[in-house]
Amino acid sequence: MLNRHIIVIGASAGGVETLSRLVKLLPAELPAAIFVTVHFPSYGTSLLPQILNRCGTLPALHPHDGDPIEPGRVYVAPPDYHLELHDQHIRLSRGPRENGHRPAIDVLFRSAAQAYNQRAIGVILSGMLDDGTAGLKAIKERGGVAIVQDPQEALFDGMVRSAINNVSVDAVLPISDLAARLVALSQDVIQEEPAMSDNFEKEAKAVAASKADLEQGHHPQTSPSMVTCPDCGGVLWEVKDNGLIRYRCHVGHVYSSDSLVSEQASLVETALWSAVRALEEKAALSRRMAKQAHDQHRSMSEAQFVARAQEAKQQADVVRRVIAEQTKKEG
Known part of the structure; x- marks a missing residue:
């Protein structure tokens, strides 16, 4: 008998x-x-632990790779590192970006689903696009609890x-009720059941097998898409997971449809x-050549350069x- 911890x-x-x-x-x-993942620029400095320490009674920190997991703490993913959970320990990795982010929410959620099954609770808060959806789905499929902030309250929904x-979420709640639900869920006693298979690992193996088939001149199990990876320029494979579509390259970059469209934009x-830049540099160089032609009394060349x-x-x-027109449309 275990609890959701x-x-x-x-x-x-x-x-x-x-979060505050x-x-x-x-x-x-x-x-x-x-465990918290918030999107930060890779080159930035995160002050989120200090901010959370001023707000609440739970100590917040950026963990180190290999730190043991302790209850009553808030572990915040540091910039440019995925935060993952493995066998009662924390792992920080600089693995491939997912949805254009490192840290990525899906990476954290998926690792929690794999390591803790029904003992995991996934929470999605304010944010744009759809990072976290696939990870929350993984938590739910492995018996965990999925909770979402009320979109009417979220600053970005x-x-x-x-x-x-x-995702078949268990609750959609405002922050005041969400906090109370987390406390109640963490005190529940549960009986762990056998976990389902890992669809994400299946995707990785399918893409690797398809790449190997292509290298050998065979027909691949999964056909590559017509789209290339925004991160590395490699071919993306389209993979489907019970209605969710993801795009994955063979080195491990993963995109949802929304994130891929955003990156391509x-x-x-x-x-x-x-x-x-290239056109304005061409104009500047042409004006410079026109000036040189003028100084050399080559009027025809001067006119051509002008x-x-x-x-x-x-x-x-x-x-x-x-x-400007595109910016206006997106705004």
């Missing part, structure tokens, strides 16, 4: 404020360990609505700005308008 929480935009409110409501004697739409914008400069400048202005 592993609580994993995922948040993104608006998550710091929401949540930990303030949790008691110091909570018989569970809390993308992540919570994605979870509600794709970012790459398109980067390419457009690169085009603006025309090239004007054409490049006009093209750059067109691309700038495309970027």
Whole structure:
């Protein structure tokens, strides 16, 4: 007989404020360990443990690789490291990004599902897009509990609505009720049952087998998609998991449909700005060549370079308008 002593929480935009409110409501004697992944830039510095320490009675910290898991603590994933749970210990890894993030919520949730089955509680809070949906689904499929913040209360409701739409969640609650539910669940006594198989590992093996088939000139088990990985440029395989579609390259980068669209939009914008730079540099160089031709009294060459400069400048202005129009649509 065991209790649900592993609580994993995922948040993104608006998550710091929401987490601060949540930990303030949790008691110091909570018989569970809390693990938090919030999206941070890889190059950034996270002050989230200090913020949470000022808000509540549970000590918060960035763990080290190999630290033992202790109840009554809040472990926060450090920037540029996935936070994973393995056999009563914490693992930090710099494995492939998932949904464009490291740390990624899905990585934490999936490791909790694999290691703790029914003893895991997954919580999705405020955030955009859909990181955490697949991980919450894994927790639910292995007998754990899935809870989502009320989207009417969330500062950004993308992540919570994605979870509600794709996972059979156990509760949708405002933060005040969510805290009370976590306390009650952590005190429940449960009987652990045999776990289901791991779909994510099956995906990895299927992609590896398909890649090997292609290398040998055989027909692959799973056909590669027409899309390339935004991280490494490798081919992405489309894999399906009970209605959820993910895209995975053979080195391990994983994207949901929403995250992949977002990353591709970012790459398109980067390419457009690169085009603006190249065109404006072409115009500048053409003006420089026109000046040189003028000084050498080569009027025909001067006119050609002036025309090239004007054409490049006009093209750059067109691309700038495309970027501005796209930004307006997305806003």
